[in-house]
Amino acid sequence: MLPLALVAVLAVRHRAVLAEGFGHLATARWPWLLAAAGATCLTWVAAAVTRQGAVVERLPRCRLLATQFAAGAANHMLPSGLGASAVNLRFMTVCGLPLARSSAALALYLLAESVGRVALLAALLIAFPGALRLGSLLPEGAIGPLLLTIGAAAVVAAVVLACVRRLRAAVGSFLRTALGEARTIHSRPSRALALWGGSLAFPALQAAVLVAVGRALGLPVPLWHMAVAYLAATVAVALIPTPGGIGSVETALIVALVAAGGPAAVATAVVLAFRIITVWLPLLPGALTLGALVRLKVI
Incomplete structure (x- = not known):
């Protein structure tokens, strides 16, 4: 709840910019918004392809696609993507995969x-080195505490594994299963192509949504720079455990677009429209789909 509270405080402090951003939404060009909606629908297809690539068995296509749509709604109930992970784990076990292999997948x-x-972010930064002023994405003096926190967490995890024998055995068993699954997947070219092709297509399509929204609202930032801003922002907020990234993603995207050269008000409008298309419009139908899949015992 702390990240959400921080975002609420920031929203109150910068309410004038938010109000101006909402005002810009009325000037959006609808063809670009429709393109953004189409790219959003393709993200569920990319997620389904990647999920299929992570298992050897053929999963039922229609149910797999519906599960990815429903997982988006579940993702807003639990932090750090746990909702989508729980839905997909249940789906694979219902399809007959053992729990250990489902977890490995x-x-x-x-x-x-x-x-x-x-990898996509790194490739774009190499191709467009001036696309983003990375130093502006983090507050001054924040890198040291961040690295210290990550290092402390790693040390604590290592100590716990070393001291708790049953946990160490469970982790070892899981890693053996996961490595065995990975070797099997990569011995089948079709599965490996689906896994890595989908994993590249998914963030690329999400970036395309932001680019289309930026074009709809006339954001004066080059196309590839907007894509870099999106990828950098989502990588930066990956460790912030808010449900569905609510609050943290919006804040990081606005900062990244401003760092890429966009005006604050227009960048705010772009992020608001982006989150409406990708999160809030699919939320109710996704929740209804989730309920239907539970009633039909698909998950």
Whole structure:
């Protein structure tokens, strides 16, 4: 709840910019907004392809796609993507995969998606080195405490694993299962292509949504620079455990677009429209789909 409270404080302090951003939404060009909605729908297809690539068995396509749509609604109930992970874990076990293999497939998906997002960001930063002033994304003096926190968390995790024998055995068993699944997946070219192709397509489509919204609202930032801003912002907020990234994603995206050269008011309008299209409009139908899948025992 602390990140949400911080975002609320920032929203009150900068309410004039938010009000001006909402005012800019009336000037949006609808063809670009429709393109953004289409790219949003394709993100669920990309997620379904990546999920299929993480398991050897063929999953039912229509139910898999519906599950990805429903997982978006579940993602707003639990922090750090746990909602979507829980839905997909349940779906795979209902499809007959053992819990250990389902968990391994879930971990492989999360790893591939993270690697794909960071690799895409790195490639764009190499191609467009001046696309983003990275120093402006973090407050002055924040890098040291951040690295210290990450290092302390790693040390605590290592100590706990070393001291708790049952936990160490469970983690070892999971890693053996996960590595075995990864080897099997990569021995089948079609599955490996689906896994890594989908993991690259998913963040690319999300960035395309932001680019289309930026074009709709006339954001004076080059296309590729907007894509870099999106990827940098989402990588930066990956460790902030807010449900569905609510608050943290909006703040990081506005900062990133301003760092890329966009005016604050227009950048705010772009982020508001982006989150309406990708989060709030699909939320109710996604929740209804989630309820229907539970009643039908698909998950």
